[in-house]
Amino acid sequence: MIREIVKVRTRHLLAGVVLLAAATPAYAVExxxxxxxxxxxxxxxxxxGSELLLFGAIDGEGDVVVIVRGPLRDEIVRRKERxxxxxxxxxxxxFTGVPAFYAVASNRPMEEFLPEAVAAKNWIGLExxxxxxxxxxxxxxxxxxxxxxxxxxxxxQGLYSRQPGNVIFLSGRLFRTKISFPTAVSVGEYxxxxxxVRDGKIVTVDTTLLNVRKVGFEAGVFGFAHRHxxxxxxxxxxxxxxxxxxxxxxxxxx
Amino acid sequence: xxxxxxxxxxxxxxxxxxxxxxxxxxxxxLFGVGGGFLMTPLLIFIGIPPAVAVATEANQIVxxxxxxxxxxxxxxxxxxxMGLTLLVGGIAGSSFGVWLFTILRGLGQIxxxxxxxxxVFLSVIGVLMLxxxxxxxxRIKRQIRRKRHHxxxxxxxxxxxxxxxxxxxxxxxxxxGIGFLVGVLSAIMGVGGGFIMVPAMIYLLGMPTVVVVGxxxxxxxxxxxxxxxxxxxxxxxxxxxxxxxxxxxxxIGAQMGARASGRLQGEQLRxxxxxxxxxxxxxxxxxxxxxxxxxxxxxxxxxx
Numbered sequence: 107m108i109r110e111i112v113k114v115r116t117r118h119l120l121a122g123v124v125l126l127a128a129a130t131p132a133y134a135v136e137x138x139x140x141x142x143x144x145x146x147x148x149x150x151x152x153x154x155g156s157e158l159l160l161f162g163a164i165d166g167e168g169d170v171v172v173i174v175r176g177p178l179r180d181e182i183v184r185r186k187e188r189x190x191x192x193x194x195x196x197x198x199x200x201f202t203g204v205p206a207f208y209a210v211a212s213n214r215p216m217e218e219f220l221p222e223a224v225a226a227k228n229w230i231g232l233e234x235x236x237x238x239x240x241x242x243x244x245x246x247x248x249x250x251x252x253x254x255x256x257x258x259x260x261x262x263q264g265l266y267s268r269q270p271g272n273v274i275f276l277s278g279r280l281f282r283t284k285i286s287f288p289t290a291v292s293v294g295e296y297x298x299x300x301x302x303v304r305d306g307k308i309v310t311v312d313t314t315l316l317n318v319r320k321v322g323f324e325a326g327v328f329g330f331a332h333r334h335x336x337x338x339x340x341x342x343x344x345x346x347x348x349x350x351x352x353x354x355x356x357x358x359x360x
Numbered sequence: 361x362x363x364x365x366x367x368x369x370x371x372x373x374x375x376x377x378x379x380x381x382x383x384x385x386x387x388x389x390l391f392g393v394g395g396g397f398l399m400t401p402l403l404i405f406i407g408i409p410p411a412v413a414v415a416t417e418a419n420q421i422v423x424x425x426x427x428x429x430x431x432x433x434x435x436x437x438x439x440x441x442m443g444l445t446l447l448v449g450g451i452a453g454s455s456f457g458v459w460l461f462t463i464l465r466g467l468g469q470i471x472x473x474x475x476x477x478x479x480v481f482l483s484v485i486g487v488l489m490l491x492x493x494x495x496x497x498x499r500i501k502r503q504i505r506r507k508r509h510h511x512x513x514x515x516x517x518x519x520x521x522x523x524x525x526x527x528x529x530x531x532x533x534x535x536x537g538i539g540f541l542v543g544v545l546s547a548i549m550g551v552g553g554g555f556i557m558v559p560a561m562i563y564l565l566g567m568p569t570v571v572v573v574g575x576x577x578x579x580x581x582x583x584x585x586x587x588x589x590x591x592x593x594x595x596x597x598x599x600x601x602x603x604x605x606x607x608x609x610x611x612i613g614a615q616m617g618a619r620a621s622g623r624l625q626g627e628q629l630r631x632x633x634x635x636x637x638x639x640x641x642x643x644x645x646x647x648x649x650x651x652x653x654x655x656x657x658x659x660x661x662x663x664x
Contacts, residue, residue: 153364154371182659184468192476192648195468198659255656262654289364289371320366327366331596339592342419342600343585346607350426353611357427357618 137165138302140312147287147318149325155289158316160298161282168304169212169219170273171230172283174316176207176265177294180240183252183259199252200240206292207265208235211272211283221306228308230301232257232268264288293318367599368412374605376406381420381609387633388424388610389617394580396421396551397485399606401478401640410471412599414461414550415591419603421552421584424610425577432574439525439571442535443578446557449536450583453543458590461548465595468659475644477549482641485555489634496627526567526575534565539579547587552580 140162147156160172181204187196210216210231226234237253260266265288273283285298296316302309320328331338361374380402388395396417403413432438464470517531538560542553557576561567567575592598 339589346423350423353427
């Protein structure tokens with residue numbers, strides 16, 4: 107509840123964020139103020155990826171780390187092996203609680219201002235990401251190579267990224283960063299953590315939520331296909347049959 | 361113009377898909393082939409997940425078979441009794457095929473199986489087509505005397521039935537068996553199976569050529585409809601948006617192809633189709649054999 111109120115106040119403050127930055131520090135009650143250009147990403151028929159702008163202000167000196175984390179899910183990594191000249195899927199490892207999306211941005215390379223121990227403790231950065239094998243599996247001996255492969259594949263799809271320098275300070279206190287989502291982005295609740303780091307310590311964290319969802323026709327089709335799959339199949343056939351019949355009629359007339 | 365496919369969960373260019381539907385539709389109109397065996401690999405090439413490509417193509421084939429069968433129906437070139445007998449095997453085979461598909465998908469081997477099936481069948485068809493057209497082009501026409509009714513061991517099977525339209529008296533097990541095999545392929549490869557069904561009907565069953573295509577199309581409608589429903593229920597891989605774009609292009613292409621068929625040199629075109637089939641097959645084989653840039657990759661987690 108209190109958090110809600112603080113959030114609302116944050117929004118009002120941000121309306122005049124430039125003014126605030128110029129005003130006397132005595133009024134700036136919070137050390138870190140953050141806002142998003144939009145709290146919803148909508149996947150529509152014309153979706154080709156999306157970009158959001160995150161902006162904020164800090165009070166005093168410091169460095170900023172922005173982490174965007176997608177919804178958690180299971181992810182399977184497979185390794186190909188050559189059998190009789192053909193590449194066949196052999197070993198696999200199922201990871202659980204893997205964020206569908208993970209982007210780390212900072213105003214300068216993190217190792218310059220954030221001690222590795224602090225980053226590890228707070229699971230900040232791709233190398234500190236908590237990626238656990240599913241409990242059902244026996245201990246996987248090649249865990250490290252599979253873990254690296256998971257991150258590498260996600261990076262190739264544009265779903266995981268490391269962007270030192272993508273947080274841009276406009277003045278000493280105002281900053282902004284661009285968050286890019288590719289077409290392959292997953293739907294769900296995203297958390298955006300903004301860390302303020304000063305003297306190698308995390309001073310404060312601000313968490314904002316972001317919702318990625320399918321809307322309109324796309325959402326309807328997807329939901330229908332998963333919730334009423336039998337009816338969906340029947341409808342798909344019906345549409346095809348009618349289209350085929352129409353084509354036949356048109357063909358006959360011409 | 362990009363459009364986001366809700367089931368494939370990716371963005372594609374509408375005109376590319378329309379063009380593919382049109383191109384394959386043109387060939388179908390020209391040669392009277394279904395086109396599924398070209399369309400599914402093409403969809404895989406542009407990055408559609410193989411499972412989605414197969415299921416969606418089954419849905420599209422329902423449309424093209426309906427429009428194809430109506431013309432044959434008007435000329436009474438459909439042997440309904442034979443069609444229904446084939447269908448008994450077809451429904452069983454395609455249901456078994458989708459079951460197999462779902463299991464292979466869970467094991468992470470479905471993409472490989474789909475591609476291998478294509479490599480095997482496309483290489484056989486492509487080579488047959490090419491050699492046939494080369495032979496004709498070189499005018500080495502060998503006279504092959506073909507008896508209408510061979511007598512193999514298969515004709516001694518029980519459960520004999522009379523098929524009046526086809527003027528046949530054969531064991532029902534034979535069409536049921538053929539229907540079953542083609543049904544399995546239909547489910548796994550996303551094809552109608554006409555390219556196997558038609559030769560099997562002529563050479564194995566000894567059906568008159570005039571009813572073969574109509575009867576084949578008749579049973580393909582129901583087999584692919586069965587595949588569509590089962591894929592939708594078990595795997596949720598039927599993308600209606602993709603199917604709609606494909607069949608729009610397909611309808612236009614098929615019309616143009618049918619009109620062009622009278623005006624074009626048949627044999628050269630058959631050779632061209634053969635080349636295309638061999639080309640698609642070569643590309644699939646290359647992808648299976650060449651060392652991938654990354655040996656590790658992410659699979660789809662199939663929810664139980």
